Amino acid sequence: MLTRKQLELLEFIQKRMARDGVPPSFDEMKDALDLRSKSGIHRLITALEERGFIRRLAHRARALEIVKLPESLEAAAVAAAATPAKPKVRPEGIEGDRVDPPRGAMAVAAAALEIPLMGRIAAGVPIEAIAEISHHVAVPGAMVSGRGAHYALEVKGDSMIEAGINDGDIVVIRSQGTAESGEIVVALIEDHEATLKRYFRRSGMIALEAANPAYETRMLREDQVKVQGRLVGLIRSY
Structure with a gap:
């Protein structure tokens, strides 16, 4: 009890x-x-x-x-x-082809979709922005339900470990240009560096906050930060 x-x-x-x-x-x-x-x-x-x-x-x-x-x-x-999911919309430029499951496979396997893995994203010091598709990965359909394009990134670094995101994990991102305070986002800094952090608006500034006390929160002007997407799922290999 x-x-x-x-x-x-x-x-x-x-x-x-x-x-x-x-x-x-x-x-x-x-x-x-x-x-x-x-x-x-x-x-x-x-x-x-x-x-x-x-x-x-x-x-x-x-x-x-x-x-x-x-x-x-x-x-x-x-x-x-x-509960039935909302109809999926095929995004422009990013394909999400349904994977044909083996005969007799469970329903959850039938809902698997392929999305592009765009490379690595820094959960630590920002790295160069992601621009090229590395390959495609299969993810559960429930992760990419709803409107909008989706893509995956491999996490590099340990700044988000207290949010359960570890070095080597694959994060699933819904492509969008806005975010609510507290959401984990892919943030593009000054058009050339990308990082995975919690997003906050504070006193007219953008705060990119790590989930690891070893990293300081970065305070940036709004014109220095562009939201590239929001975290919607995570895939871990053991």
Whole structure:
């Protein structure tokens, strides 16, 4: 039996991972549960892990994996997954061809789509902007539902580890030119450097915030930053 707070936290983690493909940060968990400090989140995480509902991934700072859900949350998650997705729109310039699954394959495999992998994106010090398609990768159709073009990037660096994004991961990006504060975006800096960071508007400036205390938040003028897309999913190889 889970306490009310344990259930609230597990539900918040499950919904954020379903929406973004990565677990929320400890600060986001603290704010969502209206707790005063992250120590309370640490206790709840430990309790959920001891009860077998989540797993902390070894050598991956604060990266979480949901192992199972209580019946109440599992029923809600199944119902949400069964809701028909909006029709997909083929983007101009970026193809998303459906992969033909083997006969008898599960429905989830039939929903796989191929999107272009554009190269590497820095989760650390910005690197040169991505401009060329390396190859295509197959991703679950649920990751690229809705309107807009999608593409993938290989993460280089460790500045987003507390958001569950590690060096070598593949991030799935929805191409868009705007973002809400707090979203993880591909930001193009002064038209030649690209980086993966949380995006905030602060006092007329753009803040690009890492999810690793080893990296400082970069404050830039609005004319120095262009949003190239928003994170919608993550693929990890073990």
